[in-house]
Amino acid sequence: MGFLWALLAIVAELGALFGLILLAWTTLYYLSTAEFPHDICDPHRLKCVYFGSIMLFSMDYILWKIGLCNQYSFVKFMENAPPSFKDPNLSIKHLHVEGIPVRLYQSKAPQNAQRGVLFLHGGAGTLGSLDFYERMCRYISKKSDSVVLSVGYSLVPEQPYPVQFQQCLDVTIHFMKHAEDYGADPDRIIISGDSFGGLLAASICQIIALRDDVPKLHSQVLIYPSLQAVKFNLPSFRQNAHVPLLIQRQFVTFALKYIQKNVTLLDAVLGGTHVPKDIKIKYSKWLDTENIPEEFKVREIQASGPRHSFGDLAELIDQLCGPLLSPLLVEDAIIRQLPQTFILTNQYDVLRDDGILYRRRLEDNGVPVLWHHIEDGFHGNLNLFNYWLLEFSCCKGGMDSIVNYIRSL
Structure with missing residues (x-):
């Protein structure tokens, strides 16, 4: 003993x-x-x-x-283990669509067909879950009188890129074709997502816009989305490189892991050497900092010197510049077909300028955009909404701006 x-x-x-x-x-x-x-x-x-x-x-x-x-x-x-509480006003169902777990939120009170909101969660394709986003989805469903379908797509490394995109596309098409079976109005289907989920939502919205075999989306709601993988030295990347909850090097590391590339390429990607000169010239008109309002350059930080590339980066180009990872860079002919859009950005967020530049591209092509900017916000702040002591004062205003937009549709 x-x-x-x-x-x-x-x-x-x-x-x-x-x-x-x-x-x-x-x-x-x-x-x-x-x-x-x-x-x-x-x-x-x-x-x-x-x-x-x-x-x-x-x-x-x-x-x-x-x-x-x-x-x-x-x-x-x-x-995946946050406390979950039943809501007396909502019916929450755990289902599978096309073999993919989803969570359906809808009012218990009988009523006419509601708006349908597809929600694609963030997490860089590596993290995030139906449980972690339950509070956000419950709030959107209840406050906007909408049917919300949250998609629990597979994560890396269990399922490699681009399985996540394909799963979300499959669920989106199914929901749009069978909206009435879920109590949703097929003419008022909204696709939404935050961060990486915003990337998925924007890419899927572009794909749907080009297809004639499925109904058209009514709107897209992009919450501090990641929209391009070409230029990581935009003002927001430099100003907020070390601001939590998403620092610059962490973001690019997650991006490389998502597409199964060696993280030793990190410095080369940060320095922009992953993109050849002709590609940079091609996309310069859409990534030019002249398209960013002056008030967002006040905290401008001098760009670091060029980093030398090493290894073969050619195989990265098609992926990082393609529509699945850089929907900001598609041609105008595609942009002009997109539905009305809501974009939310945070001042202290490396992804801030992605949203601002996408807003400019949409408006230049005649797409109606409502933009909500949180002056004191940081990346991922809405993920902490309704988390008691972890909730921030800027959360409710951001969530209510989303809800009010959806209610207006």
């Missing part, structure tokens, strides 16, 4: 030492990488959230390296 207690004491001491090392490493990383502008939304709360997220990813990394789980498995486990 004495031996057992001694063994337990050793394990406890090792656990405490491990915890202290993890805390010290997290603190060091946190202090060396993050920037918190003085007028960002609830900066002290954001510091706590960011610190906690680094602790979570650090634990995930350690468990992965010692072979106890796959990379990001621990993070996925944690985000």
Whole structure:
């Protein structure tokens, strides 16, 4: 018995030492990488959230390296286990469409066909889940009087790129063809998504616009979307390179992992050497910073010197410049066929200028756009909506702008 207690004491001491090392490493990383502008939304709360997220990813990394789980498995486990509460006003059904798990939110009260909202969650194709986005989807469904279908598409590395796009496209087409079976008005179908989900929504909206065998989408709602993978030195990328919850290097790392490319290409991609000169010239008119209003250049930061490329980057070009990863760069003939659009951006977000440039492209081609900009917002702020102490003061205004837009359709 004495031996057992001694063994337990050793394990406890090792656990405490491990915890202290993890805390010290997290603190060091946190202090060396993050920037918190003085007028960002609830900066002290954001510091706590960011610190906690680094602790979570650090634990995930350690468990992965010692072979106890796959990379990001621990993070996925944690985000799939938020407390969920039944809503007395909503019917929430767990279904499968085309073999893909989905979650359907609709009012329990009998009524005429409602708007139908397809929701594609963010997470860089690696993270995100039906559970993690349940609060957001419940709120949109209840407050906008809409049927919301949230899509639980497969993630990498379990399913490689571009399976995520194809699954979301399959569910979208099915929902549009069978909208009435879900209590939705087939003439008022809206596709929406945040961050990576906004990329999926924008790409799918373009594909649907070119097809004659499915109904047309009524609108698209793009929430701080990622819309291009060509120019990572736009003002928002430089200004917010170290602003949580999405720092510049982390974003590009996730992008490379999503398309199964070696992360050693990170510096080459950040420096723009992944795109040849002729491609840059071709897309310069759409990525020119002259298309970004002057007020968004006030915090302009001098661009870093050019980085030299290494390795063969040619195979990246078709993927990163194609419509699945850069819907901002498709031809005007496609843009002109898109439906009315809502775009939400955050001031302190590396993806801010993607949304601003897409707004300009849409408006230049006669597409009606409603743009909502959160002056003190940061990337991913709406993911924390209705998360009690984790909710930020800028969340409700952003969520209500989305709801009000959908209600107007």
